[in-house]
Amino acid sequence: MLxxxxxxxxxxxxxxxxxxxxxxxxxxxxxxxxINKDELLANELWCxxxxxxxxxxxxxxxxxxxxxxxxxxxxxxWQIEISIGNLQMNFGDxxxxxxxxxxNFIIKNYEKVFPEYVYLSRxxxxxxxYCSICGKQILLRGGCNHIPGKLYMGELCIRVVxxxxxxxxxxxxxxxxxxxxxxxxxxxxxxxxxxxxxSQLESPFERWYVEGEKRKKPEYKNIGRNDKCPCGSGKxxxxxxxxxxxxxGIHYRITLLGRKNMKEREIKFLGRWVDKPEVSNKKL
Amino acid sequence: xxxxxxxxxxxxxxxTDINFEIIYNKNYIPQxxxxxxxxxxVLIIPSEGFRDDNDICYFPECTSEFYGFLKNKKxxxxxxxxxxxxxxxLELHADIIYIATLMVQYVVLPIVIxxxxxxxxxKVKSMNEDSKxxxxxxxxIVEKNGKSKKIDYNGSVANLEKTMKVVEKTxxx
Numbered sequence: 001m002l003x004x005x006x007x008x009x010x011x012x013x014x015x016x017x018x019x020x021x022x023x024x025x026x027x028x029x030x031x032x033x034x035i036n037k038d039e040l041l042a043n044e045l046w047c048x049x050x051x052x053x054x055x056x057x058x059x060x061x062x063x064x065x066x067x068x069x070x071x072x073x074x075x076x077x078w079q080i081e082i083s084i085g086n087l088q089m090n091f092g093d094x095x096x097x098x099x100x101x102x103x104n105f106i107i108k109n110y111e112k113v114f115p116e117y118v119y120l121s122r123x124x125x126x127x128x129x130y131c132s133i134c135g136k137q138i139l140l141r142g143g144c145n146h147i148p149g150k151l152y153m154g155e156l157c158i159r160v161v162x163x164x165x166x167x168x169x170x171x172x173x174x175x176x177x178x179x180x181x182x183x184x185x186x187x188x189x190x191x192x193x194x195x196x197x198x199s200q201l202e203s204p205f206e207r208w209y210v211e212g213e214k215r216k217k218p219e220y221k222n223i224g225r226n227d228k229c230p231c232g233s234g235k236x237x238x239x240x241x242x243x244x245x246x247x248x249g250i251h252y253r254i255t256l257l258g259r260k261n262m263k264e265r266e267i268k269f270l271g272r273w274v275d276k277p278e279v280s281n282k283k284l
Numbered sequence: 285x286x287x288x289x290x291x292x293x294x295x296x297x298x299x300t301d302i303n304f305e306i307i308y309n310k311n312y313i314p315q316x317x318x319x320x321x322x323x324x325x326v327l328i329i330p331s332e333g334f335r336d337d338n339d340i341c342y343f344p345e346c347t348s349e350f351y352g353f354l355k356n357k358k359x360x361x362x363x364x365x366x367x368x369x370x371x372x373x374l375e376l377h378a379d380i381i382y383i384a385t386l387m388v389q390y391v392v393l394p395i396v397i398x399x400x401x402x403x404x405x406x407k408v409k410s411m412n413e414d415s416k417x418x419x420x421x422x423x424x425i426v427e428k429n430g431k432s433k434k435i436d437y438n439g440s441v442a443n444l445e446k447t448m449k450v451v452e453k454t455x456x457x
């Protein structure tokens with residue numbers, strides 16, 4: 001059995017591949033702490049397991065991005081986001097010792113270079129919920145005192161929904177859960193910016209960041225006041241988008257840190273969608 | 285309700301006829317808890333009607349946690365205007381935090397605003413977001429000397445406390 005102090009030191013360092021024995025050890029030690037009713041230790045071990053899993057998912061996500069498996073990487077990115085949220089609620093300042101906030105910083109930057117996905121979002125009425133810790137139904141008066149998102153004897157408290165009425169589905173751009181990505185037949189999302197970034201990155205821990213600033217969109221540059229408006233309304237530009245916020249969009253600038261003699265290189269972004277390879281080939 | 289935060293920072297204050305007395309007489313009020321409800325200076329009230337269904341009576345996601353949070357605060361007396369059999373939440377999976385509509389006495393408004401802000405700090409943290417990028421949707425009906433005003437806030441969590449502090453001082457002036 002590995003000493004907990006050794007496991008902690010191991011998790012505080014950056015690895016390109018994680019040792020599975022560390023996770024097995026943590027799980028065994030957590031089981032023991034639960035049997036011994038040592039809640040403090042069991043909760044700490046839950047946090048360390050979460051640290052291991054976040055690091056593991058982050059390494060997989062980087063590999064998937066390198067391999068061009070963007071949608072799979074996106075799912076992992078959101079699993080990491082959610083896990084970090086849970087960890088922040090339970091690990092206090094300790095979280096700063098395990099590269100988690102660095103990973104958080106990097107994934108938030110990755111999020112910005114993914115194409116603007118469109119999502120499906122569920123609308124439903126939740127009628128009955130249960131506590132994952134004690135199994136009791138959630139009641140307003142006289143229910144259990146377990147708080148969702150908090151740890152109890154090494155387990156995370158969540159709500160289990162058992163009675164739900166489905167109302168509908170909405171198409172949205174910013175839902176809370178960003179898993180249900182909507183796709184169009186024959187089209188792919190445009191991963192041009194991400195692809196270019198990944199060709200430059202060699203290690204998952206390489207430092208880089210994205211800045212966003214509002215700039216005039218390319219289609220609104222060099223057009224006359226009396227020309228047709230680029231938005232497609234059919235109106236004259238001067239009577240439509242001229243001098244409105246519609247002319248502006250976020251322009252992203254990616255900076256790779258620690259490189260020598262870097263020059264600014266422009267990536268022309270050609271929109272959210274591109275034809276799937278088989279569709280493009282048919283057109284040719 | 286919206287699924288996403290496409291809202292600009294916005295606050296609206298309007299006169300309203302709704303007061304504590306009107307709430308006590310609503311059909312959704314559980315009569316077995318009417319005494320506790322009448323003693324409360326903060327009431328959590330349901331929204332009525334969603335899309336084509338006018339009869340539906342619901343609360344936003346996480347209302348049971350929010351109720352538990354307020355209920356534990358001794359400076360205010362909070363009750364929720366529903367019983368367990370009729371309690372249901374509308375789940376939209378939005379990146380906007382919806383807070384259930386509150387009916388409050390003016391004297392406790394500053395405390396309620398502080399408590400909502402504290403609740404949201406933890407909420408945003410658990411979402412692994414920062415308070416500037418997450419919007420909150422709040423409706424508070426405030427009663428003072430028989431008159432009521434409704435505050436509707438649609439804006440960032442970061443700006444909430446600052447905006448509401450101004451509102452609480454000027455709302456009945």
